[in-house]
Amino acid sequence: MTILHVDNVRKTYGGNSYALDGVSFSVEKGEFVAIIGPSGAGKSTLLRCVNRLIFVTSGEVSVNGIAVTGLSNPSLRRLRRTIGMIFQHYNLVNRLTVLENVLHGRLGYKSTIAGTCGFYTASEKNRAYEILHAVGLHEHIYKRCDQLSGGQKQRVGIARALIQDPTLMLCDEPIASLDPSAAKIVMDTLRDINTRLGITVVANLHQVHVARDYATRIIGVNNGRVIYDGLPKDLTIDIIQKIYGSEAHDLILADGDTHGTH
Amino acid sequence: MGLKHTTSFSQMVTHMARIDFFVRQRIVAFVVFVILCGLVYVSIVVTEYDVAKGFTSIPKAVRWSTENFYPDAASFKKINKIATRLSDTIITAVTATTCASLLAFFFAIIAATSTRPHWLFSLVSRAIASLFRNVDVSAWALILLFSFGQSTFTGYLALFFVTFGFMVRVLIETIDQVSGDSIEALRATGAGAGAVITQSVIPACLPQIVSWTLFMIETNIRSATLVGILTGTGIGYLFDIYYKSLNYHAASLVIVAIVLAVLAVEALSNTVRRMML
Ligand SMILES: Nc1ncnc2c1ncn2[C@@H]1O[C@H](COP(=O)(O)OP(=O)(O)OP(=O)(O)O)[C@@H](O)[C@H]1O
Numbered sequence: 097m098t099i100l101h102v103d104n105v106r107k108t109y110g111g112n113s114y115a116l117d118g119v120s121f122s123v124e125k126g127e128f129v130a131i132i133g134p135s136g137a138g139k140s141t142l143l144r145c146v147n148r149l150i151f152v153t154s155g156e157v158s159v160n161g162i163a164v165t166g167l168s169n170p171s172l173r174r175l176r177r178t179i180g181m182i183f184q185h186y187n188l189v190n191r192l193t194v195l196e197n198v199l200h201g202r203l204g205y206k207s208t209i210a211g212t213c214g215f216y217t218a219s220e221k222n223r224a225y226e227i228l229h230a231v232g233l234h235e236h237i238y239k240r241c242d243q244l245s246g247g248q249k250q251r252v253g254i255a256r257a258l259i260q261d262p263t264l265m266l267c268d269e270p271i272a273s274l275d276p277s278a279a280k281i282v283m284d285t286l287r288d289i290n291t292r293l294g295i296t297v298v299a300n301l302h303q304v305h306v307a308r309d310y311a312t313r314i315i316g317v318n319n320g321r322v323i324y325d326g327l328p329k330d331l332t333i334d335i336i337q338k339i340y341g342s343e344a345h346d347l348i349l350a351d352g353d354t355h356g357t358h
Numbered sequence: 359m360g361l362k363h364t365t366s367f368s369q370m371v372t373h374m375a376r377i378d379f380f381v382r383q384r385i386v387a388f389v390v391f392v393i394l395c396g397l398v399y400v401s402i403v404v405t406e407y408d409v410a411k412g413f414t415s416i417p418k419a420v421r422w423s424t425e426n427f428y429p430d431a432a433s434f435k436k437i438n439k440i441a442t443r444l445s446d447t448i449i450t451a452v453t454a455t456t457c458a459s460l461l462a463f464f465f466a467i468i469a470a471t472s473t474r475p476h477w478l479f480s481l482v483s484r485a486i487a488s489l490f491r492n493v494d495v496s497a498w499a500l501i502l503l504f505s506f507g508q509s510t511f512t513g514y515l516a517l518f519f520v521t522f523g524f525m526v527r528v529l530i531e532t533i534d535q536v537s538g539d540s541i542e543a544l545r546a547t548g549a550g551a552g553a554v555i556t557q558s559v560i561p562a563c564l565p566q567i568v569s570w571t572l573f574m575i576e577t578n579i580r581s582a583t584l585v586g587i588l589t590g591t592g593i594g595y596l597f598d599i600y601y602k603s604l605n606y607h608a609a610s611l612v613i614v615a616i617v618l619a620v621l622a623v624e625a626l627s628n629t630v631r632r633m634m635l
């Protein structure tokens with residue numbers, strides 16, 4: 097079953113350069129797709145076009161068979177609540193507690209009044225406790241988020257996305273601000289979500305070796321175009337060089353030390 | 359070899375562009391300085407201001423103040439009257455500030471980049487705020503005197519307008535800086551506009567909102583005194599009466615009372631700030 101279909105998407109922020117320049121691909125249910133590419137390649141833009149945080153300039157994006165460009169506001173909200181999203185900078189409300197931040201994931205299901213007043217049902221709160229247990233944050237439920245470490249904050253972000261009961265999870269550089277051990281916990285959590293809950297994951301990643309280790313498929317983007325779309329094992333050094341251009345040299349050196357894939 | 363040549367050439371070009379940039383900055387700074395000096399000179403000539411006399415009269419002013427401008431025993435009989443007037447002024451300043459801040463929050467929401475419904479709202483809201491902000495509080499008081507006469511309401515409105523203009527500006531920046539990221543996250547969950555504001559913008563910005571409101575209350579107590587002189591209300595009016603009737607001792611007591619009140623409010627608001635953060 098196709099979860100996500102991106103069809104010839106172009107995006108320009110004004111001016112005549114394209115952040116996305118004719119991107120097409122489909123993602124099937126259960127896949128773990130890593131999108132890699134150099135800084136400024138258009139990865140964040142691409143992800144935000146999926147849930148229409150950014151409007152595409154032309155082309156079409158469909159999620160679960162629903163085209164996102166023409167959606168009315170209520171339908172867009174209904175679609176968005178089935179798509180979880182986590183961010184490089186976590187995007188939590190730092191002054192609120194972990195529990196409150198997780199419950200924000202339910203706002204897409206609420207009427208205007210219930211949402212504005214922040215009313216949550218008992219079963220929603222119970223769900224939040226369960227999920228926080230599952231991501232290993234049960235000791236921090238009532239802590240304010242500004243007292244957490246980066247890795248813990250990102251797991252709050254994941255919990256907030258999970259409570260939405262998403263079918264698709266978008267991750268914009270989820271580990272770019274984390275140290276290796278925290279990054280591993282976050283990536284393992286994402287893999288767990290993917291394999292055990294069957295949630296499709298599309299993640300922008302900066303590190304090629306992380307993409308290789310976790311993804312079932314890799315899409316390489318450069319300058320708004322898809323350069324590579326295939327299995328991690330078929331990603332050769334030549335292709336990495338094409339995807340990353342001048343940045344490739346450092347990457348291959350750093351990568352080759354630990355993995356030695358040639 | 360050829361490749362190396364091109365890189366070093368392009369490096370040289372960027373290097374030169376950079377030097378050019380700093381040189382231009384320095385030239386701009388110099389020109390501004392010259393213009394400022396010119397302006398000072400022109401204004402001295404136009405106002406026939408005697409620079410030397412300006413400085414020599416300072417000791418004279420100090421001497422006059424120490425001889426006449428202090429509260430004496432008789433002036434303390436007026437302390438009750440002063441206290442009532444002062445509390446009037448403080449209440450006016452506090453209500454004007456809080457009401458203006460509340461209205462400013464709505465204008466800031468529709469103007470901030472991360473929350474505005476459309477950029478046109480932003481334009482209109484910013485324009486209105488800028489109009490209210492850029493007319494001085496005493497000018498507002500004089501303008502409003504025509505319509506509302508000498509009353510507390512005139513003073514209240516003058517303070518309200520200026521505070522409103524200032525707070526819109528400050529809150530727009532706060533909303534974009536502090537809550538931009540979490541607004542994006544809540545949008546992505548499918549949250550409605552109301553929920554985004556109450557669950558993300560307000561909790562994230564609350565310390566700044568409170569802090570700026572308190573700051574404006576402090577400022578407005580000072581301004582209210584001045585406005586009171588113009589509108590004939592509050593502590594400002596009392597000062598005016600004493601001063602014009604040459605009762606300098608009582609007038610100085612008024613000043614002391616105002617300073618004490620401002621210090622007290624400042625201490626109070628600092629405590630509140632510390633508790634919030
Ligand atoms: N709001 C914006 N306004 C104008 N240009 C933008 C905006 N956002 C992104 N761009 C441009 O679009 C291009 C793609 O940006 P994008 O953020 O999608 O890249 P990215 O692959 O996520 O990079 P990074 O790895 O650094 O996050 C860049 O050239 C960037 O300068």
Ligand SMILES: [Mg+2]
Nearest residue numbers: 139140141269
């Ligand atoms: Mg990015």
